[in-house]
Amino acid sequence: MRLWSLHPSLLDRQGLVAGWREALLAQAVLKGRTRGYTRHPQLQRFRESADPAGAVADYLHGLYEEAVVRGYRFDASRISVQDTTTGTAGNRALTVTTGQLQFEWEHLQSKLALRSPERHRTGPVPDPVPVHPLFRVVPGPVADWERP
Template sequence: MRLWSIHPQYLDAKGLVGLWREALLAQKVLQGDTSGYKNHPQLTRFKSTANPVGSVADYLRHVADEADKRGYNFNRDKIVNERCGGRIAVTDKQVEYEFTHLLNKLKQRSHELYLRLSSEIEEIEVHPQFAKIRGNVEPWEVT
C-alpha cells in the first residue's frame, strides 16, 4: 500500500490510478470493511487523526481533484461522506524520500515526466492533506 505524501500532480497516469485504488482500499480498512492490511504502517498517520475515515476521505477527494484536472473520471461516489478538516504532519525528509522514490519509478516508465520533474522542481509540494514539517524519514516508509 502506497499512500503518497507528495502532491498527486507529480504522478503519471499509472501512479495516479494506483494511488486512487490504494486510498480506496485504505478507506475500506479504516471502516473495518476488510480483514487485510489492518496494521499496515501507512495507515498509522490516518489512524492518528481524530477521524481516520474522514481523513482518508479528504485525501481521496484531493486525488479525485487531480484526476478531474487531467480529464479523468474517478467515481467520487466511492468516497464516504465524512470529513476530517485537519492536516497531517509529514516530515520534509519523508517528502524528499518519496519524491526520489517516484523519480526512480518514472525513470523507467515515464522518462519524459522524469526529466521534467527532475530538472524543474525545486520545492516539492505535498498532498493537500499534509503539512510539511522538519524532521527525519518516517520509520514506516523506510524499506
C-alpha cells in the same frame, strides 16, 4: 500500498490510478470493511488522526480533484465521507516531514524514470516539494513507518 504525501499532480497516470485504488482500500481498512492490510504501516498516520475515515476521505478528494483536471473519470461516490475539508486549513490536516517528502520524491523519480520518462525530473529536490493538500510540512526525518 503507497499513499503518496506528494501532490497528486506529480504522479503519472499509473501512479494516480494506483493511488486511487490503494486509498479506496485504505478507506475500507479504516472503516473495518476488510481483513486485509489492517497492519499496513502507511495507515499509521491516518490512524493517528482524530478522524481517520475523514482524513482518508480528504486524501481521496485530493486524488479525485487531480483526476478531474486530467479528464479522468474517477467515481467520487466511492468516497465514504462526503463532507470534507482538505489542506492546512482543514481540521483533519496531517503532518508530513521534510525527510519523508525527500524520500518520496526520490522514490517517485526512480519509478518515473522507468515507466514515464516524460514526467521524470533530474536535479535537486524542489524546495518546497509540492504536497497533497491534506498535509502540512514540518521539519524532520523519514517517517518511522516508512520501509526504505
